[in-house]
Amino acid sequence: MAIPLRDKWHSRLVAVLKVLLPLIALVLLSTLFLFSRKINPEDAIPYAAVDVEDRLRDPKMTDAGFAGMTSDGASLSITAGEAKPTAEGGSLKLVQGLLQTPDGTKTELASAAVALDTAQKMIELTDGAELRSSNGYVVQAQGMGVATDTTRIESRGPISAMGPGGQLTADHMLLSQQGTAGPYLLVFNGKVRLLYQPGR
Numbered sequence: 001m002a003i004p005l006r007d008k009w010h011s012r013l014v015a016v017l018k019v020l021l022p023l024i025a026l027v028l029l030s031t032l033f034l035f036s037r038k039i040n041p042e043d044a045i046p047y048a049a050v051d052v053e054d055r056l057r058d059p060k061m062t063d064a065g066f067a068g069m070t071s072d073g074a075s076l077s078i079t080a081g082e083a084k085p086t087a088e089g090g091s092l093k094l095v096q097g098l099l100q101t102p103d104g105t106k107t108e109l110a111s112a113a114v115a116l117d118t119a120q121k122m123i124e125l126t127d128g129a130e131l132r133s134s135n136g137y138v139v140q141a142q143g144m145g146v147a148t149d150t151t152r153i154e155s156r157g158p159i160s161a162m163g164p165g166g167q168l169t170a171d172h173m174l175l176s177q178q179g180t181a182g183p184y185l186l187v188f189n190g191k192v193r194l195l196y197q198p199g200r
Contacts, residue, residue: 064080064082065077065078065079065080066078066079066123068148070148070149071149071150072101072102072150072151072177072180073101074099074100074102074151075098075100076097076098076146076148077097077098078095078096078109079095079096079097080093080094080114081093081094081095082094093112093113093114094112095110095113095125096108096109096110097146099146099151099153101177101184103183104134105133105134105135106133106134107131107132107153107175108131108132108133109129109130109131109132109144109146110129110130111125111126111127111128111129111130111144112128113125113127121147122145122146123145123146123147123148124143124144124146124156125143125144125146126142126143128142129142129155131144131153131173131175133186135186136163136164137164138161138162139159139161139173139186140159140160140161141157141158141160141173142156142157143155143156144156150176150177151175151176151177151184153173153174153176154173154176155172155174157171157172158170158171159171159172159173159188161188165196166194166195166196166197167194167195168192168193168195169191169192169193170189170190170191170192170193171189171190171191171192172188173186173187173188173189174187174189
């Protein structure tokens with residue numbers, strides 16, 4: 001029985017394509033390598049705009065943060081533009097913080113620099129510290145100590161403040177909880193002077 005002409009032509013075409021298609025693929029691959037553009041290392045994407053050698057000499061982190069809960073249920077968060085490790089714990093610069101106590105009071109903190117003392121569980125706000133309470137007080141001091149394990153913020157030295165009653169100065173300031181389940185109070189003591197300003 002003779003094979004139809006159409007089937008013969010189809011078989012020959014398949015046989016030719018089996019050889020021709022792999023050859024075409026090889027030619028295309030070779031042209032990719034022959035005519036590919038050379039890579040310029042200077043065109044690479046800069047992954048970080050930092051000096052690596054400087055970071056190796058002086059280790060630090062940018063946009064660092066700390067967050068935790070105190071034993072009495074208050075939340076404390078600290079953010080810093082720059083953080084460096086030290087033997088005691090670390091130092092921070094351009095610092096902002098927020099303490100929120102269970103009674104709903106919010107206390108904002110700000111300082112140019114901070115030192116972390118992990119052994120004493122303290123954050124020391126230095127180079128000028130400011131406290132802003134949601135009950136209307138703004139307190140400024142050269143430094144403040146903030147405990148990380150309980151709600152306690154106290155000034156390091158005298159303070160000046162503005163409050164609902166006017167302007168005051170004092171030798172010391174302390175924000176803490178009274179007893180184990182008492183209210184949270186902002187207390188000024190020492191030589192307290194109040195310049196009463198009605199209507200504030």
